[in-house]
Each structure stands twice: as C-alpha cells, then as structure tokens.
Amino acid sequence: MSIAFTPEQLAEVRRLQALYPDPRAALLPVLQMAQETFGWISLETEEYVGRLFDLSPAHVHEVVTFYTLYFQAPKGRHVVSVCHNLSCHLAGAPRILDHLKSRLGVDVGETTEDGRVTLLAVECLCACEGAPMMQVDDRYELDLTPEKVDRLLEGLP
Amino acid sequence: MTAEKLLTRNFDRADSHTLAAYRETGGYTAWDKAKGTEPAAITEEVKKSNLRGLGGAGFPTGTKWSFIPKGHTGPVYLVVNADEGEPGTFKDRYLLERDPHALIEGMLITARAIRCDKAFVYIRGEYVDPWRRFSAAVSEAYDAGYLGRGFDVVVHRGAGAYICGEETGLLSSLEGKKGWPKIKPPFPAIKGAFGAPTIVNNVETLCHLPHIVNRGAAWFAGLGTKTQGGTRLYSVSGRVKRPGVYEASVSITLRELIHHLAGGVTGNGQLKAVVPGGSSAAILRADEIDVTMDVDGLKNAGTMAGSAGVIVMDETVSIPEALMVVARFYAHESCGQCTPCRESTGWIYKMTRRIVEGRGRKDDLDTILDVARRGAGTTICAFYDGAVGPYISYIEKFRAEFEALVAK
Numbered sequence: 275m276s277i278a279f280t281p282e283q284l285a286e287v288r289r290l291q292a293l294y295p296d297p298r299a300a301l302l303p304v305l306q307m308a309q310e311t312f313g314w315i316s317l318e319t320e321e322y323v324g325r326l327f328d329l330s331p332a333h334v335h336e337v338v339t340f341y342t343l344y345f346q347a348p349k350g351r352h353v354v355s356v357c358h359n360l361s362c363h364l365a366g367a368p369r370i371l372d373h374l375k376s377r378l379g380v381d382v383g384e385t386t387e388d389g390r391v392t393l394l395a396v397e398c399l400c401a402c403e404g405a406p407m408m409q410v411d412d413r414y415e416l417d418l419t420p421e422k423v424d425r426l427l428e429g430l431p
Numbered sequence: 432m433t434a435e436k437l438l439t440r441n442f443d444r445a446d447s448h449t450l451a452a453y454r455e456t457g458g459y460t461a462w463d464k465a466k467g468t469e470p471a472a473i474t475e476e477v478k479k480s481n482l483r484g485l486g487g488a489g490f491p492t493g494t495k496w497s498f499i500p501k502g503h504t505g506p507v508y509l510v511v512n513a514d515e516g517e518p519g520t521f522k523d524r525y526l527l528e529r530d531p532h533a534l535i536e537g538m539l540i541t542a543r544a545i546r547c548d549k550a551f552v553y554i555r556g557e558y559v560d561p562w563r564r565f566s567a568a569v570s571e572a573y574d575a576g577y578l579g580r581g582f583d584v585v586v587h588r589g590a591g592a593y594i595c596g597e598e599t600g601l602l603s604s605l606e607g608k609k610g611w612p613k614i615k616p617p618f619p620a621i622k623g624a625f626g627a628p629t630i631v632n633n634v635e636t637l638c639h640l641p642h643i644v645n646r647g648a649a650w651f652a653g654l655g656t657k658t659q660g661g662t663r664l665y666s667v668s669g670r671v672k673r674p675g676v677y678e679a680s681v682s683i684t685l686r687e688l689i690h691h692l693a694g695g696v697t698g699n700g701q702l703k704a705v706v707p708g709g710s711s712a713a714i715l716r717a718d719e720i721d722v723t724m725d726v727d728g729l730k731n732a733g734t735m736a737g738s739a740g741v742i743v744m745d746e747t748v749s750i751p752e753a754l755m756v757v758a759r760f761y762a763h764e765s766c767g768q769c770t771p772c773r774e775s776t777g778w779i780y781k782m783t784r785r786i787v788e789g790r791g792r793k794d795d796l797d798t799i800l801d802v803a804r805r806g807a808g809t810t811i812c813a814f815y816d817g818a819v820g821p822y823i824s825y826i827e828k829f830r831a832e833f834e835a836l837v838a839k
Contacts (some may be wrong), residue, residue, distance in 0.1 A: 293585045294551075295506070295625040301607035302590050306556075327607075340609035340766075342591030343556045355557075359518045360710055361668040361742055363756045397593060397760050398518035398710075399557055402668035402740070403675045412559040 277312060277322045287326055298327055301337060305344060314345040342396070350385040350392035352430045355409040358395045361402035370406045371395055373420045377427060391430065437642050437662055438635065439678040442529050448564050450571040453532035459577065461641035465540045468644075473544040477640070479648035481660035486512050486596070486633030487709065487737045488813070489659075489726035498620035499545050499628045508629040509542055509550040510605065510619075511637060513565075514589050514596040516555060517709035518760060519740030522664035523634040525676050527554070527561035530638065531568035535577065535584070537637030540644055542582050545630050549583050553601055556589045593764035597812045598631040600766065611768045612812035635664055655681040659725040667693040669743035670700065681725040681736075685715070688724065689743055700745040704829070708737025710757050711817030713824035714750075734820070750829040751836055754821060755783040761818035771806035772815035778802065779822060791837040796826055 279287065287304055291297035304326065308319050320334040327334075338344045356374060358367045371382070374393055378386050385392040401407045404416020408423075415426055441447035441456055453459070465473055478493030499507055511534070515523040526534060538550050554562045566586050572578045587605060594600040595610040602624050604610035623629025639661055643651045652660035659681045665688055668674045672694030679692065685707055689695065696702050702717040707724065713734040715722070722732045729736045744753065762780035767773045779802060782795050803822040806815055826833055 295627070296606065298607040299587075299605060299625075302604065303588060306588065306590065337607070337609055340592060341556075341589075344590060358756070359760055360706075360753060360756050361519055361674075363753070364669050364742075364744065364748060397763055398516060398520075400515045400517075400521040400524055400555075402519055402521055402666065402742070405668060405674070409557060414560070 277308075277316070277318050279308075279311065283307065283311065284326075291327075298329065301327055301329070301334070302341075305334075305338065309344060314348050316346075348385075348389075350390055352390060352411055353392045353394065353409075355394040355396040355399070357397070357399045357401075357405070357407055357409075359398035361398075362405040362407060365405035367406040370408070370418050370420070370423060373423055374427075377424065391427070435662075436678055438526065438530065438533065438638050438664055439676065442525065442676075447529045448531055448568060450532060450568070450575060453530070453536075457645070458532055458641075459536055461644035462536050462539045462577065465543055465644050468543075470544050470546055473540060473644070476648045477544070477643060480643045480651040481648075481655060481658060482636065482639055482643060482651065483659050483726055484633055485635040485639075485663055485739070487517060487711070489736055492632065492636055495620065495632075496541070496545050496630055498618060499630065500621060503628055506549065506625075506627045507545055507547040508624045508627055509538060509545065509547045510598075510601065510624055510629055510631045511538065511550060511552040511634060512596065512598065512601055512631055513552055513554040513558070513561075513634050514601055515558070515634070515738075516593040516596045517711065517738040517740055518757070519666060519668055519706060519742040520709050520738040521666045521668075522676050522739070524558060524561050525664070526634050526638055527558065528564045531565045532572065533638040533641060534565070534634055535568060535572050537640040538584065539577060539582060540640045541630065541632065541637060547630070548581055549585070551585045551587050551605055551624065553587050553589060553595070553605055555595075556591050562586065562588060592766070593760075594766040594812075594814060597814060600812065601631065602629065609766070611766055612814070614811055656723065656725045656728065658727050663724075663739055665692075665724070665739045665741055667741045667743065669741075670697045670745040670748065671695065671743045672697055679724075682723050682728075685720040685722055685724060685741070688741060689720065693741075693743070696743065696745045698745075700747065702743070703746045703748055704744045704750065706740070706742040706744075706821075708735045709740035710742070710760065711735070711820050712737045713820040714828060716828055734824070749787075750825055750832050751783065751787050754825040755780070755787045757821045757825075758783045758818075761814075765814065765818075769810040769815070772810045772818070775802050775806045775815070776818055779818075786833060786836050789836065791833075793837060795837060796830065796833055800826060 290300035321331045324334040382395045407416045446452045482492045484490045595604040599613040600610040619629045677692040726736045758780040762776040765776040803819045807819045
C-alpha cells in the first residue's frame with residue numbers, strides 16, 4: 275500500500291497547520307490522522323508525514339516512539355486497554371486482565387490470530403470511580419466483571 | 432461541611448453540557464461583567480480570592496497571571512491543561528463532559544485578564560468522549576459569538592504520556608515534540624508556548640472563575656481556609672462504598688470526605704491507609720486522616736493536596752503490592768530526560784517487584800530509601816519528586832509489612 279493522503283486530507287493537514295503559530299504543532303494531530311487512515315505508523319508513514327512538515331524522519335520517529343497511542347506495528351481491528359494502575363488494581367484489575375488473556379488466547383501487547391483484538395495493559399485512564407475499567411477503542415467501560423467483559427467481547431465485530 | 436455546589440451544580444442535568452442549560456443557570460453572566468472590567472482589576476480580584484491551582488502544584492492563580500511581563504507587545508497564550516492523568520484523579524473528565532461551557536467562560540475571563548487572544552486546550556488523547564463534548568461546546572460558543580471576536584480557542588489532543596500533564600512537558604508536546612519538560616527559568620509566563628508568554632491553567636481552576644467574578648473574591652476566599660479559597664472537586668476511589676466526584680470546601684477533613692461523602696470503607700472494613708492527592712502524594716495511615724484537605728493543611732501533614740485524587744485502602748490491601756503498582760507507573764512514565772529519574776524509577780520498580788514476589792533481599796528497603804532520597808530535587812521537573820513521595824512514605828509507614836515479605 276502506498277502511503278499518501280487524499281487531496282481532502284491534505285487540505286485538512288494545511289488547515290491544522292494554520293491553527294498554530296508554528297505549523298509543526300500540528301504534528302501530533304496529523305500523526306493521529308495518519309494512523310486512522312493507514313492503520314498504524316510505519317517507518318514509511320513517518321517519512322511521508324515528515325515531508326508534510328519539512329521534518330526529518332528521525333524527528334517524527336522520536337515523537338512516534340514517545341507516545342503510547344501511536345502503534346508502530348499493525349494492530350487489531352479493536353484495541354482493548356485494561357487499566358492496571360492503583361485504584362483498578364485494588365478493585366481486581368489483575369483478575370480482569372487474566373480473564374481477557376484466557377478468553378482471547380493472547381498475552382498483553384499481542385493481537386488475536388484473526389486480527390480482531392489487540393490487548394493492552396495501560397496506566398491510569400482517570401475513571402477510577404468505575405474501577406476496574408478498560409477502554410475499548412474510543413469507549414470507556416466501567417465497573418467490569420468477567421461477565422461484562424464477555425458481553426463486551428461478543429459485541430466486537 | 433457539605434458546601435454549596437458551584438462546579439457540580441448542573442452535573443445531574445442530562446443536558447448540562449449544552450449552552451442552553453448553562454445560560455439557564457446563570458452561565459456567561461460573569462463574562463458579561465468581566466468584559467467591562469479592567470484586566471488588572473480581574474487579576475487583583477483573583478489574587479484576593481485565594482484561588483490556587485487545582486491541577487497539582489497549588490500555585491496561587493492570580494499571582495501566576497501577574498508574572499506576564501508588563502508592557503509585553505507580542506502574543507500571549509493561554510494553555511488549558513486538560514491532560515488529566517494523575518492516578519486516582521478524574522474530576523476534569525467530569526467538567527469537560529458535564530460543564531464544558533464553565534471552562535469556556537473561565538477561559539474568556541482569564542484571556543481578558545492576561546490580554547490573550549488565543550488559547551490552546553490540551554486534552555489527553557484517551558479522552559475521546561470528553562474531547563467530543565468540549566469541541567461541541569466550543570462550536571456552540573463560536574456560533575453564539577462568545578468566541579471568535581478577539582479570542583480564539585484551539586482544541587488539541589495529546590497522544591498518551593503522563594508527563595505531558597507537567598506544564599512545560601505539555602508545552603513541548605503542544606509544539607509537536609516529545610513531551611520533555613523544560614528547564615525553568617524561564618517560566619512559561621515569560622517564555623512559554625511557541626516562545627511567547629504563556630499561562631498554563633488546569634481545567635478545574637478555570638471553572639471557578641465565573642463564580643469569583645459574579646460573587647466576589649471575599650465570598651470565595653471565605654469558603655476555604657486562610658491561605659486557599661473555595662471548594663474543590665475530590666475524586667474518591669479505592670475501597671469506599673461510594674466512589675465518585677465530590678465537591679466540598681478545601682477545609683473539609685479527609686475523615687469527613689471518606690466517611691461522610693464517600694460512605695465509608697467498603698464492607699464496613701477497617702481503614703488502613705489513604706493517598707490524599709493523587710499517586711504522587713505521600714500516603715497517610717488511618718490515624719492521620721483528621722487533616723484538612725487544603726494545600727497547606729496537607730503540606731503540614733507531610734503530604735500534598737496535589738490533584739485531590741483520594742485513593743482509599745482498607746486492611747485487605749497489601750501496601751508492598753500497592754507500592755509495586757505505583758512504582759511500575761513511574762517507571763513506565765518517566766520521560767527519560769534526567770538520569771536520576773530514568774534509572775531510579777526502573778530499578779525501584781524491579782526491587783518492589785522482587786520484594787512482592789518473595790525474592791527480596793535484606794537491604795532492598797534501605798537501598799530504595801537511599802536511592803529515592805538521593806535523586807529528590809535533582810531533576811528538571813517534579814515528576815521524580817512525585818515518585819519519591821510514595822517510595823519513602825509507603826516503606827517508612829508500613830515497614831513491618833515490607834520486612835515480613837523480605838524475611839520469608
């Protein structure tokens with residue numbers, strides 16, 4: 275697959291760059307857009323995005339590797355991120371994580387063979403009132419039990 | 432004890448995030464008043480109100496604003512820190528989702544005080560729904576003419592990194608770089624975003640401003656203690672019956688907060704320990720909770736108010752295991768810029784882990800304390816000092832529990 279934005283997306287890149295005193299400030303939002311478009315951030319994507327900003331691939335790589343929300347390898351169609359920080363830990367996050375591992379047959383950081391789900395353990399997502407909790411793609415899912423986790427997994431195409 | 436609700440007054444309304452609901456409950460009347468007020472007079476009023484930053488550092492807000500160089504001619508920026516990430520804290524998420532116009536009105540007032548025509552709102556990347564809610568409110572505010580007439584707001588999303596909640600790390604990230612904190616001075620008020628004077632304020636801090644403008648500094652100051660005004664939002668979680676966001680005076684005691692507002696310990700169990708201000712705050716034992724929750728009250732108790740994220744632990748909780756979880760967090764989130772932080776957070780996590788797994792060595796506890804103390808105060812930002820708080824306090828206050836594991 276060749277890495278290139280559509281003309282509409284390139285117009286959006288220029289719009290984002292114009293929002294800031296320095297166009298480079300749009301790098302994070304544009305990387306987000308690239309990930310949504312191409313699925314993950316490959317070295318080729320880093321080079322491509324770098325050209326849009328007149329930045330070296332090394333600089334883009336430094337940014338991509340710093341943040342947790344950029345995927346440097348293909349991910350599943352869905353990303354399940356279980357919070358394992360303190361409040362969730364106290365509420366049984368390890369049990370939820372073990373349940374997910376056995377149901378999905380993967381370890382943390384892995385994707386199911388059918389490419390459906392990538393399982394992650396993440397730091398505090400700041401929804402401790404609903405501990406244990408996890409994020410499924412964009413959505414926060416609170417007050418988890420193994421049964422609720424099963425229902426949520428069944429709902430993922 | 433239960434204060435009048437200011438920030439949470441509309442939280443129970445299903446339409447609380449809309450402009451219509453906000454206006455119906457007095458929204459934007461403070462801005463109507465402030466826009467005819469001299470900028471210096473607004474700053475003076477905020478100073479008198481004793482409003483202190485509610486993101487973690489507790490710095491007096493009006494004083495921070497007054498650091499913008501007088502007579503500066505170029506741009507001045509307001510940056511809103513909505514990169515909520517302190518473990519145990521979730522109040523800004525509630526504000527973004529349930530009262531986004533309060534933040535916008537607070538930003539309008541601040542912008543006038545610091546003579547700023549552009550603001551950036553940095554929202555953590557994982558907060559997708561709060562980002563959507565807030566962005567919708569910004570559109571409404573543009574349509575209604577509150578924004579776009581000399582003051583513009585850009586909503587910016589982060590990409591996952593706790594350190595970007597540190598104000599200079601946030602500025603680096605906003606500028607399109609990795610979120611490395613910057614050496615101070617210069618402070619952001621002198622040289623901040625894009626090299627211009629910049630005020631970075633937390634979401635909740637700004638949401639208080641409409642109330643201060645409408646009802647006066649003296650009233651606001653009177654809600655709190657001598658050195659800190661107002662109410663604040665407490666995020667209460669862990670082993671309590673009713674976890675959630677509670678609004679109360681900064682002078683409420685930790686005991687009242689846990690036992691009255693949050694319903695007490697889960698299953699009527701015995702309280703063991705409490706983290707009062709997010710995971711970077713030193714832990715308190717059950718016999719140390721008769722302390723007021725204001726910045727100075729908790730400082731005098733050897734801990735900190737921080738982000739007011741209260742994490743409650745009962746007697747079923749293993750303190751060494753809790754420290755291991757906290758140490759894992761700091762090891763993962765250290766940005767790697769300063770050697771003491773980068774190295775110590777990793778090693779201390781490994782040591783806490785082997786202690787919990789029964790492989791601890793006799794001198795591990797003293798080694799952790801030694802490493803923690805040596806590194807404190809030697810780094811560019813407060814991140815490592817924040818890690819040192821739990822390292823030292825968990826071990827010093829619950830040493831026997833750690834020693835029992837090492838002796839096994």
